[in-house]
Amino acid sequence: MVTSEIELPDTWAYGAGVLHGGWLLETLAEAALEHTEHPHPLAVSAHYVAAPRVGTGTLDVEVLREGRSVSSLRTRLSQEGRPKVEALLTCGRLPDSSTTPFLLDTAPPVLPPREQCVRNTMPEGMPRNGITEQLDVLLDPATASWTTGSFGGSTEVRAWIRAVDGREPDPLQLLTVADALPPVSFDLGIPGWVPTIELTVLVRAVPAPGWLRVTHRARLVHGGWLDEECEVWDSEDHLVVQARQLAAYREPAQEQS
């Protein structure tokens, strides 16, 4: 196991220093990839043990096995001796998005042109949000009724996404993008913080350059837990990410009791 110190800047943080789950996943995966000959993350599973904060952390990387076609690694981010994020990775070689899949049984989302979309920004009076500073997130207005003060009851959020700094999509960046949309719970009228408990991202191909299209969808919101299913499509209609997270929420009815 290799242990190193890591600096966690506030670039991607929300408000008072809460770090972004997808960016944490990318950060851990980037560190892990330095310890394997395999170039790409294929499957990354993170459990968010406790919220890490902006500042210094300790990063452990353990190579579980370096195999011929894949490698398996374990990573841990700790602060003050306590685990904050624990992630497992399987790495290998992704197909290039120029190759044709044996089978694709789903279709890219239909989004309005970007000029008709709503840029994801933080409402006035709310703390800054690193995601909205680092990523251009252009929301399909049909799935973002909360931006106009109403609740659509939609279980899906759709958006165009591109890095503000012009970085083109790559497999590591996709880990951040897989958790970059506002929570679907906003449009359901569930207020408040929806912390990610667990997030698994399957990266399926090296993405083509250009804008990404991203969907988040909840299937079941029950007893304090909700799932968010995510697909990311590249500019050439390749499915490049399948991800799902389990998040916690507080039911509005519970708040009244």
Place this chain on the structure above:
Amino acid sequence: MVTSEIELPDTWAYGAGVLHGGWLLETLAEAALEHTEHPHPLAVSAHYVAAPRVGTGTLDVEVLREGRSVSSLRTRLSQEGRPKVEALLTCGRLPDSSTTPFLLDTAPPVLPPREQCVRNTMPEGMPRNGITEQLDVLLDPATASWTTGSFGGSTEVRAWIRAVDGREPDPLQLLTVADALPPVSFDLGIPGWVPTIELTVLVRAVPAPGWLRVTHRARLVHGGWLDEECEVWDSEDHLVVQARQLAAYREPAQEQS
């Protein structure tokens, strides 16, 4: 960290002693639950580092955090000093299936009556398979054309599932059930072993007694990797599992070259 010895019987094994991925997940989760006050697995993510064999193994359980509403644990199954399966768990309390979800945006699969389904058995001349001995898996014939020697090209497999020994469904058993169907690749005409690389199971409710309905579906089969999305529904139409795995396959065209 607590380390113990574990016996891995051939009850659930395929042929020459390859252990069943879902059963391994249940076995690790059962051991982990002994180290937390929280009663149920909410999210379990396993990376299959190398294939463990029937016999003796070493099991590590590390409690990452015991929180008020959830706990996080890490488990490892090793043999001969080498990691074979690494799994992360978040545990907590599941809603009872008698409670009503805040939102359910998907419907249970429509299956033919059980007497019209095809029992999953191993073809003559093939090795025994512990799954087909331990579980009654009654396949929807529309999704199991390979059982009659043809390939339907369906990306979905659907079945009724119940334990042969009369054990009623429970949250731990659902981890086994989430990986109990024949691979969807059979019906696509992709022959051979489809090893699971990574499997994440979200358990969403304590299941009601009775038969379970299970679906597996592939969305993208590309460059040697395929996903299998799994839903498990209980006898009272509650969605009790959402799972996804990444598996490896060899494309038929590659075998001819």
